[in-house]
Amino acid sequence: MKSFKKHRQLKKPEVNNTKTGEFIKYELEENIKTMKVLFKDCSDINFRFITAGDTKACLVFVDGLIDAASIETSGIRQLLEETERRQLTADYLKEKVIAINSVSETEQIDDALNKILGGFTVLFVDRIDKAIAFDAKGTIARSVAEPETETSVRGPREGFTERLRVNTSLIRQKIRSNRLKIVSKIIGEQTQTNIAILYIEGLAQPDLIDEVMARLDAIKIDAILESGYIEELIEDNSWSVFPQIQNTERPDTVAANLLEGRISIVVDGTPFVLILPVTFWQFLQASEDYYNRYHISIFLRILRVLFVFVALELPALYVAVTTYHQEMIPTNLLFSIASSREAIPFPAFVEALIMEISFEALREAGVRLPKIVGQAVSILGALVIGQAAVEAGIVSAPMVIVVSITGIASFTIPRFNMAISIRLLRFPLMILAGMFGLFGLVLGSLFLLTHLCKLRSFGVPYFSPLGPLSFKELKDVFIRAPWWSLEMRPKQTVKGNRRRMIDHLKPPTTQRYGEEGE
Structure with missing residues (x-):
């Protein structure tokens, strides 16, 4: 891996700073007074006072972020009553009183403040200059479910949550x-x-x-x-x-x-x-x-690579050929395209621009609307509006086919952030093709290829292992070689322990039962 690019130190923005720098005092009243000032007009902050003999304490927590049952089962009140004759210390509270995991002590008001806002419960005790923070979180969280953006036929169904x-x-x-x-x-x-x-x-x-x-x-x-x-x-x-x-x-x-x-x-x-x-x-x-057999994976990967080029360059190629290079089109197909575009008042570039923008608007509407309504809008837009536009003579039938194939091609890209980047780059390529024909399309493609070869991701060449070329690494790029041949980890990210499995894991060819020796 090449040396990492030095991260540019940008001017730090001015941010609001609520740190006080105060230390926790021995007097409980002073600490609670400070906390109430910091949490002024915060109705969700609860102060629960506990008195056990001569011992006074207060629990501070955010209502809705903690589990009240955990505090009750910890037995803080009862244990304080049992130790009312003992000289309490922070270590004793931590080891003997708080019967909950994730217990820590803090000496500063700022740390206690951050703990409370993070969902911890903080215990202040009179005549102790430290606070005890313990984890009693009980927030309602979404359960583990199947990812919505990365569905698969075979593989685990679990996805990350917000916790x-x-x-x-x-x-x-x-x-x-x-x-x-x-x-x-x-x-x-x-x-x-x-x-x-x-x-x-x-x-x-x-x-x-x-x-x-x-x-x-x-x-x-x-x-x-x-x-x-x-x-x-x-x-x-x-x-x-x-x-x-x-x-x-x-x-x-x-x-x-x-x-x-x-x-x-x-x-x-x-x-x-x-x-x-x-x-x-x-x-x-x-x-x-x-997870699939490598034959299927090879076919699907080659299909994705081909359709990436389709999603990126097909509309621009259609505009360039129909506008500047009609001699490249077979005669019968040229007559068919010319007859379909005979009544169209716009040039091919404007026609493609209208269709692409409309298609992107329909896709965005389908995403933002509720699922059932969104699917109906997408189908309605694709079928009814497309057919009506052709019959009205606004766009030609070949252009509808090109845009439809381009849209399907963009759906084959597994990662949404890359798919939307390809969709965005389609427009400048269409502009270059509309202005300069195939020369503009080739020029734009060369610019993108050069940019990809120069790009780095934390020091790793973005286009590797194709640029720079490494033949040994290509077995997991355009194709997915059998698992028993993927013995080494990628050299772009691992330098030392590159071996992931032992040699000769290819399954042996065995004789059929009942043949020789039986």
């Missing part, structure tokens, strides 16, 4: 190794969003890990509401239309990429997990390719 620890546990179930490391960070001055960086020690390169950590630490922003925020803030080339970080809802996809030396970033509050670094060809591969 960070649920997502990390799904990955941990796939990779039951102590070499799977999970590093936690908090980003966002206002949201205090928890994120987790996952990698396998010994497979992920140390310089890659350091680069990812450095880019994440450089983020100073008021809010992180989805993993897309982080994706834009850490990618190599923010001006490129091509995605340089993969997102997925499937735990098996994350596990497979971790085993190839990549790094994953899990963000609390979203089911989309980031994977980096990536190459262009990863976006044309589906997890199902590795």
Whole structure:
């Protein structure tokens, strides 16, 4: 792997800072007074006072984020009553009083504030200058279900949820190794969003890990509401239309990429997990390719690669040929196209532009509307409006066919972020084809190819292993070779421990029962 591109240090934005810098005091009343000032006009913050003999305490938590039953079963009141004659300390409270996992102590008001807002319950006790935070979360979360954006015929049906620890546990179930490391960070001055960086020690390169950590630490922003925020803030080339970080809802996809030396970033509050670094060809591969027999996977991968070119260049090719290069069209087909376009008042470029924009609008409407209504709108738009446009003489029948094939081709791309990039690039290619014919189409294609070869994803060439060329790595690009031949991990992401299996795992040819020797 080449040396990583130095991350440009941008000017940090001014963000609201609510840190006080105060330490927790011995007097309970002073601590509660400070907390009430910080939580002024926050009706969901509860202060539950406990008195046990001479001992006074107060539990502070967010109503709706905690499980009241957990606090009751912890027996805090009863244990405080039993220890009313004892000189209480923070260590004693932690070890003897709080009967819940994930217990920690803090000396600063700011830390206690962040714990409360993170769903923890914080216990303040009189005459103790520390607070005890324990996990009694009880928020309602969406259950693990099948991913909606990455459906498959064969493979696991589970998908990520909006809970960070649920997502990390799904990955941990796939990779039951102590070499799977999970590093936690908090980003966002206002949201205090928890994120987790996952990698396998010994497979992920140390310089890659350091680069990812450095880019994440450089983020100073008021809010992180989805993993897309982080994706834009850490990618190599923010001006490129091509995605340089993969997102997925499937735990098996994350596990497979971790085993190839990549790094994953899990963000609390979203089911989309980031994977980096990536190459262009990863976006044309589906997890199902590795579960089906390799004959089927080879056919599907070749089909996807062919239809990527169809989705990108077919409308531009039609505009260029019908406008400037009619001699390239067979005579019978040329007469058919000419007769269908005889009553059309627009040139081929305008006709293609109208149809493509209409098709994209119908697709967007189908996505934004409720599922049942969205499907009806898509079918109605494709059938009724398309047929009516042809009969009205606004567009020609061949153009409807070209746009329909182009739309179907874009649906064959497994990753949505790559599919929408291809759909976007279709328009500048159509403009070049309408202005300069095939020369413009070739010029635009060469520009895209050059850009892909120059692009990097955390130091990894985006177009590898095709550019730069590596024949040994091509067995898992355009095709998916049999599993017994995929002995080595990709050299773009793993340098040391590249072997993933032993040699000679190809199944032997056995004799049929009842033949020689029987």
